[in-house]
Amino acid sequence: QKMPPSLPATINIREPRWDQSTFQGRARHFFMVTDPRNLLLSRATLEEARRVVEDYRAGTVPPGLTEDQLWRAKYIYDSAFHPDTGEKMLLVGRMSAQVPMNMTITGCMLTFYRTTPAVLFWQWVNQSFNAIVNYTNRSGDAPITPSQLGTAYVSATTGAVVTALGLKSLTKHLPAIIGRYVPFAAVAAANCINIPLMRQRELKLGIPVTDENGNRLGESTAAAQKAIFQVVVSRIGMAAPAMAIPPVIMNALEKRAFLKRYPYLNAPLQVGLVGLCLVFATPLCCALFPQKSSMHVSRLEPEVQAQIREKDPQLETVYFNKGL
Numbered sequence: 473q474k475m476p477p478s479l480p481a482t483i484n485i486r487e488p489r490w491d492q493s494t495f496q497g498r499a500r501h502f503f504m505v506t507d508p509r510n511l512l513l514s515r516a517t518l519e520e521a522r523r524v525v526e527d528y529r530a531g532t533v534p535p536g537l538t539e540d541q542l543w544r545a546k547y548i549y550d551s552a553f554h555p556d557t558g559e560k561m562l563l564v565g566r567m568s569a570q571v572p573m574n575m576t577i578t579g580c581m582l583t584f585y586r587t588t589p590a591v592l593f594w595q596w597v598n599q600s601f602n603a604i605v606n607y608t609n610r611s612g613d614a615p616i617t618p619s620q621l622g623t624a625y626v627s628a629t630t631g632a633v634v635t636a637l638g639l640k641s642l643t644k645h646l647p648a649i650i651g652r653y654v655p656f657a658a659v660a661a662a663n664c665i666n667i668p669l670m671r672q673r674e675l676k677l678g679i680p681v682t683d684e685n686g687n688r689l690g691e692s693t694a695a696a697q698k699a700i701f702q703v704v705v706s707r708i709g710m711a712a713p714a715m716a717i718p719p720v721i722m723n724a725l726e727k728r729a730f731l732k733r734y735p736y737l738n739a740p741l742q743v744g745l746v747g748l749c750l751v752f753a754t755p756l757c758c759a760l761f762p763q764k765s766s767m768h769v770s771r772l773e774p775e776v777q778a779q780i781r782e783k784d785p786q787l788e789t790v791y792f793n794k795g796l
Contacts, residue, residue: 479533485525485546486686488763498759502567506755510551510568518560521548554608555793564601565608567758571750573601578714578750579743581655582722591636595658599629599666606670609795620672628666635661652719656711663707668700671795675700681772681780681790689790690779692772695765699794702761709757710750718745765794 489504490497524545527534551568554561564573577598584590603625636658643651668675678691679699722742725731731738766789769780780787 479537479539479542481528481531481533483528483539483542485528485542489543489546492762492764495759498762499756501763502755502758504547505551505567506570506758507551508568508571510548511563511566511572513548513552518548518552521545522553525549561608562604565604567609570605570754571747574711574714574754575743575747575750577601578655578659578711579718579739579746581659582652582715582718582746583739583742585640585652585655588637588640591640591654592633594655595632595636595662596629598659599625599632599662602628602662602666603670606667621670624666624669624672627669628662631665632658632662649719649723652723653716656715659711659715660708663704663711667704667707671696671700674795678776679792681767681776681792683784683787684789684791686791689783689787690776692767692776692790692792694772694776695767695790695792698767699765699792702765702794706757706760709760710753713753714746714749717749718742721745761794763794764791766791 488501490500492498492501524534528542551566552560563569581594581598584594607621636654639654639657643654674696675693678693679696680688681690681692681695682688769777769787769790
């Protein structure tokens with residue numbers, strides 16, 4: 473029995489396994505990252521993955537470790553620990569919780585949209601969940617203060633509720649199907665408020681920009697604006713299929729005798745349809761933009777450009793983590 477050859481210590485597990493310059497590579501990466509099964513992993517499994525990754529990064533390759541096992545450990549590690557701080561993330565804030573949590577909340581928002589208290593309650597639940605996700609997946613190692621967190625949370629919740637109630641009163645005299653789209657409009661509006669507010673520190677102080685080898689060159693607010701814009705677009709994209717397709721199907725089903733006879737199936741059906749959309753929309757919309765986003769040096773603010781020119785006059789492009 474011959475030992476399998478030991479893995480080389482040169483595989484770059486700081487980067488994803490698949491080519492991130494292609495949409496397909498990013499999609500494969502995010503299907504792994506958002507896999508809801510990661511939520512079921514035990515603490516021991518997470519700690520084991522962390523040990524494998526940290527040992528490997530330090531140049532220690534455990535005997536018999538295969539490349540597939542190494543990548544599996546990397547993805548388990550990434551699913552539970554913050555990339556910049558290394559802290560274990562809150563369970564509901566992890567990317568692997570996106571599908572089950574969003575599916576339940578969105579399903580309920582789409583089911584209970586007829587009364588004002590229901591609209592208020594579910595928009596509030598959704599924004600509370602968003603605040604946790606945005607806080608958990610913030611970019612950079614900049615701490616966010618409780619007061620900033622509170623402001624962002626209150627503003628986004630207010631924005632969502634005002635949009636939802638405003639549109640709800642406008643759609644009273646319109647066909648029923650239009651009323652079903654109110655929750656989506658509210659969620660889109662709230663995302664435009666919630667994410668920039670949650671990450672306002674980055675907009676004020678900038679996020680770290682690096683060269684392609686990851687050497688930090690400075691902090692840029694222009695990069696922060698681009699990062700946050702990309703995240704807002706992909707979040708709205710993520711919500712769109714789940715909030716646009718099920719209402720059409722449910723509207724048709726509600727006219728049939730079956731749902732009239734079993735009205736209690738309305739919510740589970742709605743949640744199931746939303747879940748089906750989210751399983752695909754979440755990773756595919758995360759993949760719209762590279763996680764390690766880039767920018768031309770000339771697009772940065774003048775003082776950051778000057779800083780970079782001093783260090784490396786030839787440098788054309790800088791990179792930054794856009795957050796999620």
